[in-house]
Amino acid sequence: MNPVFSTRMLVLMAVGIAVNMALGQIAQAVKLPIFLDALGTMVVAVMAGPLAGLITGVATNLIWGLILSPTAAAFAPVAGVIGLAAGLLARAGMFRGPVQAAISGVVIAVALSLVAVPIRVWLFGGVTGSGADFITAWMLQTGRDLFGATLITVITSNLADKVVTALLAWAILRGLPLRMAGDWPFLRHSRA
Numbered sequence: 001m002n003p004v005f006s007t008r009m010l011v012l013m014a015v016g017i018a019v020n021m022a023l024g025q026i027a028q029a030v031k032l033p034i035f036l037d038a039l040g041t042m043v044v045a046v047m048a049g050p051l052a053g054l055i056t057g058v059a060t061n062l063i064w065g066l067i068l069s070p071t072a073a074a075f076a077p078v079a080g081v082i083g084l085a086a087g088l089l090a091r092a093g094m095f096r097g098p099v100q101a102a103i104s105g106v107v108i109a110v111a112l113s114l115v116a117v118p119i120r121v122w123l124f125g126g127v128t129g130s131g132a133d134f135i136t137a138w139m140l141q142t143g144r145d146l147f148g149a150t151l152i153t154v155i156t157s158n159l160a161d162k163v164v165t166a167l168l169a170w171a172i173l174r175g176l177p178l179r180m181a182g183d184w185p186f187l188r189h190s191r192a
Contacts, residue, residue: 016040034161045087053083101170105163132157
């Protein structure tokens with residue numbers, strides 16, 4: 001009986017989790033305007049498929065929530081959506097070139113908003129302690145309701161991040177040796 005995930009895939013997922021956490025912490029420490037905390041998830045999703053991407057994203061946020069920031073654990077479903085969407089988009093050939101990867105980043109930002117906005121509104125009152133909270137506060141002052149202000153905040157703060165992250169994932173995967181494409185079935189979809 002074959003296991004659902006091979007040892008090689010589990011190692012890939014562990015590396016993806018480590019990359020997510022390391023880049024996320026670096027981006028926070030140097031106050032980058034983007035998060036970069038989903039690069040490992042996207043690379044895993046494109047190489048190993050949507051399920052592996054989903055698990056990598058969820059595991060990243062749960063581990064992050066346990067050791068660094070409890071708020072991160074609440075957003076584990078959002079990280080799962082990122083991995084799932086990236087894997088499905090890769091399967092559809094949307095990581096074959098930089099334009100498709102950028103479009104994938106936009107689609108992922110919109111998809112994650114469907115999950116992130118309710119979490120931010122209902123669990124945190126629209127405020128999570130991130131720099132993006134200033135956008136929410138400003139939108140509320142201009143007369144928007146909390147849900148609308150949070151939606152605009154989530155989309156604007158994630159749009160650039162997910163486009164940059166998708167382009168970085170494409171560049172990393174493009175730089176892998178061609179012989180690796182045969183080893184990872186989902187990676188073949190992004191190489192045509």
